[in-house]
Amino acid sequence: MSAPPDKSFPVTWEELHRNAKALAWRLSEMGPFTGIAAVTRGGLVPAAIVARELDIRLIDTVCIISYDEFSQGQLKVLKGVAGDGHDWLIVDDLVDTGRTARAVREMLPKAHFATIYAKPAGKPLVDTYVTEVSQDTWILFPWDIEPQFIQPIAKRRNG
Numbered sequence: 001m002s003a004p005p006d007k008s009f010p011v012t013w014e015e016l017h018r019n020a021k022a023l024a025w026r027l028s029e030m031g032p033f034t035g036i037a038a039v040t041r042g043g044l045v046p047a048a049i050v051a052r053e054l055d056i057r058l059i060d061t062v063c064i065i066s067y068d069e070f071s072q073g074q075l076k077v078l079k080g081v082a083g084d085g086h087d088w089l090i091v092d093d094l095v096d097t098g099r100t101a102r103a104v105r106e107m108l109p110k111a112h113f114a115t116i117y118a119k120p121a122g123k124p125l126v127d128t129y130v131t132e133v134s135q136d137t138w139i140l141f142p143w144d145i146e147p148q149f150i151q152p153i154a155k156r157r158n159g
């Protein structure tokens with residue numbers, strides 16, 4: 001198991017819902033979209049929220065394995081989507097290095113690619129995003145975390 005990057009950016013369910021709705025507001029001025037391709041697994045919850053807001057009922061999945069916890073390995077595509085992505089929206093939770101986005105874009109070159117979060121290296125690969133996060137920060141999604149005791153700052157500083 002590799003270690004997480006030093007800086008973390010925890011996201012609550014409420015913040016995620018608010019940001020996914022902000023993404024939907026932006027996307028509502030584009031399209032209309034025939035359907036959504038959610039990039040599993042991180043894109044599933046954002047795609048559900050965007051689909052609800054844009055009244056899209058046709059949802060498919062692009063299934064990719066990329067990261068094992070905090071380190072990226074060889075990309076493995078388990079399942080794609082038929083067609084070239086014309087009038088389709090791709091939704092993922094974030095772009096980091098952009099490797100996943102690049103692979104999905106190659107599969108669906110005509111689709112509109114949207115994420116909630118974008119780090120600088122992956123930003124050029126996304127058509128629409130909501131929040132930029134620095135490259136050395138790890139975003140912690142609500143489904144990856146649970147509340148637990150944490151030492152006061154003073155104690156953490158003094159070792």
Ligand SMILES: O=P(O)(O)OC[C@H]1O[C@H](OP(=O)(O)OP(=O)(O)O)[C@H](O)[C@@H]1O
Binds near residue numbers: 066100
């Ligand atoms: O821009 P990149 O460096 O390629 O990273 C971005 C991808 O990494 C995460 O997925 P992950 O592989 O962790 O799988 P998961 O969605 O199943 O959690 C995230 O959901 C993006 O899909």
Ligand SMILES: Nc1nc2[nH]cnc2c(=O)[nH]1
Binds near residue numbers: 067096137139141144
């Ligand atoms: N949860 C999470 N998954 C990622 N995959 C690539 N970058 C990240 C990140 O910052 N957070």
Ligand SMILES: [Mg+2]
Binds near residue numbers: 040042043
């Ligand atoms: Mg993912």
